[in-house]
Amino acid sequence: MRGxxxxxxxxxxxxxxxxxxxxxxxxxGTLKQFREELPERFIMEGINEAHAIGMAAGLAFDGRIVYVxxxxxxxxxxxxxxxxxxxxxxxxxxxxxGNGGGMVYAxxxxxxxxxxxxxxxxxxxxxxxxxxxxxxxxxxxxxxxxDWQGPLYIRLAKGYDPIVSDPAIPFVLGKGMEIxxxxxxxxxxxxVTLGPAKEAAKLLAETGVSCxxxxxxxxxxxxxxxxxxMAQSPDxxxxxxxxxxxxxxxxxxxxxxxxxxxxxxxxxxxxxxRLGIPDVFPDKYGTQNQLMARYGIDTKTIVSTAQALxx
Amino acid sequence: xxxxxxxxxxxxxxxxxxxxxxxxxxDVVDIFEHSRRGHVGSTFSLMEIVLVLxxxxxxxxxxxxxxPKRDRFILSKGHGCLALYVVLADKxxxxxxxxxxxxxxxxxxxxxxxxxxxxxxxASTGALGHGLSIGVGMxxxxxxxxxxSRVFVAMGDGEINEGSVWxxxxxxxxxxxxxxxxxxxxxxxxxxxxxFEVQNLEPLADKWRAFGFAVREVDGHDLCALRAAFGGSxxxxxxxxxxxxxxxxxxxxxxxxxxxxxxxxxxxxxxxxAGLYAAFSxxxxxx
Numbered sequence: 001m002r003g004x005x006x007x008x009x010x011x012x013x014x015x016x017x018x019x020x021x022x023x024x025x026x027x028x029g030t031l032k033q034f035r036e037e038l039p040e041r042f043i044m045e046g047i048n049e050a051h052a053i054g055m056a057a058g059l060a061f062d063g064r065i066v067y068v069x070x071x072x073x074x075x076x077x078x079x080x081x082x083x084x085x086x087x088x089x090x091x092x093x094x095x096x097x098g099n100g101g102g103m104v105y106a107x108x109x110x111x112x113x114x115x116x117x118x119x120x121x122x123x124x125x126x127x128x129x130x131x132x133x134x135x136x137x138x139x140x141x142x143x144x145x146x147d148w149q150g151p152l153y154i155r156l157a158k159g160y161d162p163i164v165s166d167p168a169i170p171f172v173l174g175k176g177m178e179i180x181x182x183x184x185x186x187x188x189x190x191x192v193t194l195g196p197a198k199e200a201a202k203l204l205a206e207t208g209v210s211c212x213x214x215x216x217x218x219x220x221x222x223x224x225x226x227x228x229x230m231a232q233s234p235d236x237x238x239x240x241x242x243x244x245x246x247x248x249x250x251x252x253x254x255x256x257x258x259x260x261x262x263x264x265x266x267x268x269x270x271x272x273x274r275l276g277i278p279d280v281f282p283d284k285y286g287t288q289n290q291l292m293a294r295y296g297i298d299t300k301t302i303v304s305t306a307q308a309l310x311x
Numbered sequence: 312x313x314x315x316x317x318x319x320x321x322x323x324x325x326x327x328x329x330x331x332x333x334x335x336x337x338d339v340v341d342i343f344e345h346s347r348r349g350h351v352g353s354t355f356s357l358m359e360i361v362l363v364l365x366x367x368x369x370x371x372x373x374x375x376x377x378x379p380k381r382d383r384f385i386l387s388k389g390h391g392c393l394a395l396y397v398v399l400a401d402k403x404x405x406x407x408x409x410x411x412x413x414x415x416x417x418x419x420x421x422x423x424x425x426x427x428x429x430x431x432x433x434a435s436t437g438a439l440g441h442g443l444s445i446g447v448g449m450x451x452x453x454x455x456x457x458x459x460s461r462v463f464v465a466m467g468d469g470e471i472n473e474g475s476v477w478x479x480x481x482x483x484x485x486x487x488x489x490x491x492x493x494x495x496x497x498x499x500x501x502x503x504x505x506x507f508e509v510q511n512l513e514p515l516a517d518k519w520r521a522f523g524f525a526v527r528e529v530d531g532h533d534l535c536a537l538r539a540a541f542g543g544s545x546x547x548x549x550x551x552x553x554x555x556x557x558x559x560x561x562x563x564x565x566x567x568x569x570x571x572x573x574x575x576x577x578x579x580x581x582x583x584x585a586g587l588y589a590a591f592s593x594x595x596x597x598x
Contacts, residue, residue, distance in 0.1 A: 043451070046478075048475075048481070050478060051478035055451070058444065059449070061448070086445060089425075
């Protein structure tokens, strides 16, 4: 997904001279061809994320569209004030591409896990957040990022993730994506959790449970209209809503869903459960999938949660 | 109190204020009369730096403030904004009657300057340590366009305690941005105490040199010296410039000069106001 994303930046930059790439001490050879073909618009800064964000803002104030890439935690934790003020306050056209969203860097430990990046970015006015499901969806996203107004945080998954997106469903940045409608349960997913959401819906269908799936690739702005439409129809609405995200349950997708559920009168209030990382720093290493399983961000837990909520 | 640097101004200031410096300080005092608050010390230490830039150096047109070919000025020490506001009003970027609505609910002039609200303000500043990075981005952008725009960034001495300033300095030096001028308003005081006591910056010029800048030190209230320093930038082709301006905090109003309690005032008394008006009156000179 990362390779596809960065290659798209190169492709878009060839067609649009406003586009600049700014990395922060990325891996050797990253975007080598971009550097060779468009050397003036390829900038590699050092390990100085706060400065890199401010510098990107200065470029953007001149009408450029700047794609900044480094590890997600350093874009969100390390340079928070620069993101808030230099980018969000100025509505700067800077796109932050965060490597390793969620628990991709499981073996590296908590210093490198971006498990609260969505919550951090969600709190900032003017910031938009997007997490696509796979590399193919990334290709559909990237052309739409060019003329997006204001800053945008693009959360990258591990790479080589299974392709679970459906090219037949139009991808619209800033909107939710209706995968399917169901009358019993609505599963709201984002990023790579679309995969387990789809698998869970299939398994539940085999047991007679009808699930709808909402792929909320754009977490902010949140497509409240589509969410409520899917939650409230047909026949008085679903009986249960489950959010599933590779992120802390505080402040991310699940919180966005909870806020809307809490403030919306329903004829029959659906039961609700957030699946995600509890309020902890993960205490294990291993692989991303092992940590996902540890915190119940998987097909099995979605199925059992749906069954428990419907019981 | 340690004093580890020789400066070419002394408390009280050796350099007398000229009529324009007095008039602009009067405008600031008029603002205080309405707002009864503001960063006094920083505004007055910065005044000559800003007025020389706008009078003599910056290629800008108040009627076309977004001209891509313009020079850029970023007031990174946003708390010195009153010096900028009175100069921008004087230059016609916005009507002067806006000044009396400083910090008012529906005014455009906040306690820190915001781009998009105030015509002529290039970047919203106030949180310290942001301006030089933004300036690096602007300088790189000008280079990409092969524009001869120059970028001036004014920072406070306390501000450059921030690590992000030195991240930006490292980048500017390594990139050889000779269209970038870092200005340090070195009044030797920060909020709690002198810069020597809180976080000593010396040897300051050597630090900037070590980061790849060509450095010049001037009396920050001497208009001729400032004109020569800013106008002579870049000092060395292929290097960014740093102008260290030795200034007096609160310059021109004796009770505020080098007086830590005048860094910021949130409530001016009538007595304060009378003193401030008297200090910058030009009546005796027949002006």
